Amino acid sequence: MRLHAGALDGEARASFERARAMPIRVIQIGEGIFLRGFVDWLVHRLNESGAFQGRIAVVNPRPSGTHHIHQFQEQEGLYTVTVRGLQDGNPVEHAELVTSVARAFDSTCEWSQVLQLARDPHVEIALSNTTELGVRYEPVPRPSSEAPPATYPAKLAQCLYERYRALGWQEAGRMVVVPCELIDDNGQQLRSIVERHAADWGLEDDFYRWLRDRVEFCDTLVDRIVTPYAGHPPLPYEDALAVTVEPYYLFAIRGSERLKALWPFAEVGLNVHYADDIRDFRLQKLRALNGTHTALANLGLMAGLETVLEVMQHPTLSQFVHQLVQDEIVPATESRVTRPEMLRAFARDVLERFQNPYLEHKLRSIATNAISKARIRLVPTLLDAVERLGEARRLTAAIAAVSLAYRPGMRDVAASDPAADRLMSLWQEDLEGSARAILSDAELWSADLTEVPGVLDGWVRFVATALSRGPVEAIASL
């Protein structure tokens, strides 16, 4: 039986009825698994505590999300979050029905309804997750009310202009924009792209002033591992939108007294931090969690493994991951953060989170865009590590593993990446030549890595061993 309101009873039914009475107060661009397992779940929890009393309208940013919108519509916005993992060493496993989503609109054919919501004074927050690629400027013609512009920032710009036209300078017109994309200063970047569209479309100066005065763009940092639901625990219904999450989560939001008042998460015990500066949260997460993921995903795939857990259960790879984090990433990053003790605790947590016995976190999905991720999530740490520690054998091996994944003939390891063809074309017959060509390519790494002491030699040694004796031997010989 498919999940729908009529199938609910007991507390689940009561939760749905309570939620049903709440107005839509959030427009969400993005229908992916992350928002379902993170902010939508947080808003559900906030509603349950009585602290927000508002629901979400979900909109797909791209035509490819239409099937999810239909699933939301079929399930009356309902879906399940299963929480699985260890908390204080004890196994946790439970399922929660999330009732925070009220409606779902297909942007390809219901755009005028989205614009109508943008004009609604009850709606106060615009939320998004469109991946790092979603927050980008691309010139688009001034849109009509019938069809949405192609990109997310242009969609948002049009929604905000509609709101300005409908509600103008009255208090009810205020809006808070909360992007969750994992990019630096996500809120400020989004604001500047929205303003650029306003200029391109010749919108009035007063709209620009309104945007500055009435619309707050928050910078955020999100952290929770969210995976597709894989059948545990069994659900008494079929749920096409179910997701599985780890118990851990962290949401850091810069500034915004207004959002803090609307969404008082911390007051009801949820791990959300409103802070003037969220750079430490971001740096430690990007380096200790995402950087380590990028390193272990490529090595794990080359060793024939499929999940993060399998890597953490492999004697050689697991030791590598622990040493990479504790002996290189943490010492390299300590001087970059204001609270090194928070970084150390976070890094310990990350190693535990990766050993979550109940999550099937696929290496293949983590390895997508490995080169672009290595550039941002590994290379800056490598530079800091060499400067601070004199050498960084494991970070060098991580860069070598990413390079190796894109060696011609490694098609089954290489994940899609905009720079894949470029890296593949740099491989040559001899290893030394390949190393020089690849490591000196600043377009790949944002730096000439042949100039970093020890990297060229370490790369050649690692790759030579991996090619002759396999990746596990190469790691063991570090």
Ligand SMILES: NC(=O)c1ccc[n+]([C@@H]2O[C@H](COP(=O)([O-])OP(=O)(O)OC[C@H]3O[C@@H](n4cnc5c(N)ncnc54)[C@H](O)[C@@H]3O)[C@@H](O)[C@H]2O)c1
């Ligand atoms: N799943 C996780 O554990 C997790 C945790 C934290 C952060 N994230 C971030 O979330 C992103 C992936 O999201 P997900 O896990 O929900 O995956 P998903 O594939 O379920 O959803 C991705 C969403 O982004 C949209 N999108 C993709 N490319 C786009 C583009 N170019 N323009 C506009 N929209 C675009 C899709 O339409 C979809 O709505 C990644 O960038 C990742 O850094 C994921």
Ligand SMILES: O=P(O)(O)OC[C@@H](O)[C@@H](O)[C@H](O)[C@H](O)CO
């Ligand atoms: O989602 P990506 O592809 O940007 O990166 C893969 C993982 O590192 C990432 O999803 C983490 O699990 C997540 O960022 C944890 O909060």
